[in-house]
Amino acid sequence: MEDKPKSPRRETLAAQGLGRIAAPYREIVPPIHVATTYERGPDGAYPGGRVYSRADNPTYDTPESLLATLEGGRGAMLFASGQAASAAVFQSLLPGAVVLAPRNMYWALRGWLVNFASPRGLQVSFYENASVDDLARLARERRPQLIWAETPANPTWEVTDIAQAAAIARETGARLAVDSTSATPMLQRPIELGAHLVMHSATKYLNGHSDVIAGALVTAAEDDFWGTIRTARSGGGAVPGPFEAWLLLRGMRTLALRVAASSANAMAIATRLEGHPQLSHVLYPGLPGHPGHTVASRQMHGGFGGMLSLRLKEGEAAARRFTNRLKLFKQATSLGSVESLAEHRASVEGPATLCPVDLVRLSAGIEHADDLVDDLLEALA
Numbered sequence: 001m002e003d004k005p006k007s008p009r010r011e012t013l014a015a016q017g018l019g020r021i022a023a024p025y026r027e028i029v030p031p032i033h034v035a036t037t038y039e040r041g042p043d044g045a046y047p048g049g050r051v052y053s054r055a056d057n058p059t060y061d062t063p064e065s066l067l068a069t070l071e072g073g074r075g076a077m078l079f080a081s082g083q084a085a086s087a088a089v090f091q092s093l094l095p096g097a098v099v100l101a102p103r104n105m106y107w108a109l110r111g112w113l114v115n116f117a118s119p120r121g122l123q124v125s126f127y128e129n130a131s132v133d134d135l136a137r138l139a140r141e142r143r144p145q146l147i148w149a150e151t152p153a154n155p156t157w158e159v160t161d162i163a164q165a166a167a168i169a170r171e172t173g174a175r176l177a178v179d180s181t182s183a184t185p186m187l188q189r190p191i192e193l194g195a196h197l198v199m200h201s202a203t204k205y206l207n208g209h210s211d212v213i214a215g216a217l218v219t220a221a222e223d224d225f226w227g228t229i230r231t232a233r234s235g236g237g238a239v240p241g242p243f244e245a246w247l248l249l250r251g252m253r254t255l256a257l258r259v260a261a262s263s264a265n266a267m268a269i270a271t272r273l274e275g276h277p278q279l280s281h282v283l284y285p286g287l288p289g290h291p292g293h294t295v296a297s298r299q300m301h302g303g304f305g306g307m308l309s310l311r312l313k314e315g316e317a318a319a320r321r322f323t324n325r326l327k328l329f330k331q332a333t334s335l336g337s338v339e340s341l342a343e344h345r346a347s348v349e350g351p352a353t354l355c356p357v358d359l360v361r362l363s364a365g366i367e368h369a370d371d372l373v374d375d376l377l378e379a380l381a
């Protein structure tokens with residue numbers, strides 16, 4: 001029997017930035033390429049293979065390859081933000097295209113779909129995140145070009161069965177795109193479960209330090225649709241700056257450690273706070289009582305992520321009071337960073353929100369779990 005060559009594991013690939021060494025100085029860390037334009041030869045060709053940095057930039061190469069490898073995809077593209085990455089997918093559909101999206105999803109994208117893209121010809125219908133039956137019924141009825149999923153989904157961490165959604169997409173001739181921001185490729189790999197595209201707000205766990213806005217798409221196939229998305233990125237100018245791309249690779253080197261620590265902290269918080277007399281719900285897919293726990297256990301590996309939400313029995317005023325009393329958790333939006341954040345989500349989302357007004361969203365960072373639990377218990381007392 002022949003030994004198959006062993007390929008390094010995700011943790012190793014991420015820590016070493018794919019192990020690439022940059023010529024000519026044999027640098028362990030790749031350089032930042034800041035040029036916007038590239039010299040042509042006398043024959044008009046571009047001997048360096050690059051033309052103009054709105055199309056792409058050599059600084060993207062390693063973070064894109066690393067992300068594609070971590071997700072088990074064929075290619076990846078960086079974008080100026082998660083919203084720019086998501087918009088590029090929808091912009092690549094033709095006017096009149098039918099899209100299914102989850103009822104509960106990242107609110108700014110939901111708002112863009114409803115208030116911006118729909119008046120311009122996109123037809124969007126919403127399915128219940130956790131109901132495969134609802135998704136299947138709508139898909140047979142509406143015959144969508146694209147099914148969008150987000151799992152676990154903001155801000156209640158509802159879980160969608162990716163393999164089942166992919167089967168429904170294939171049966172009805174749609175593509176499945178998954179917003180996997182809250183899970184990261186360390187815990188969940190939608191392409192291995194049948195998804196066509198994966199979206200990340202790289203602003204969150206991939207960068208992980210609250211200092212870069214960026215987004216990314218990963219594709220299962222180098223097909224025509226992927227080519228159209230590339231045109232949407234360059235034509236729409238939705239590219240990140242080279243410094244952001246470089247910082248993103250630096251952040252991804254510690255992705256495995258940060259995600260493991262955040263997941264362990266979220267689990268410790270959820271376990272300690274479940275059943276607290278001030279709380280009606282502790283929403284975390286890692287708790288056996290969460291409605292999405294069984295599916296999450298099947299499609300997530302190595303943890304359930306660093307995101308959870310608390311609902312206060314006494315309602316909105318109590319939720320706001322609790323958030324104001326936290327000391328270590330900083331009251332700010334966003335998620336997936338080394339520092340823990342808390343926010344009263346409904347007031348961030350505004351009057352159109354679907355988020356319960358008694359809900360506080362927590363992003364567990366990598367601090368000591370006991371400090372985080374103490375901070376939460378003191379603010380609840």
Ligand SMILES: *Cc1c(COP(=O)(O)O)cnc(C)c1O
Pocket residue numbers: 081082083084106109150154179181182200201202203204213214215335
């Ligand atoms: C933040 C976020 C987005 C949007 O990403 P930006 O980088 O802020 O544009 C999309 N989906 C989820 C789940 C997010 O948390």
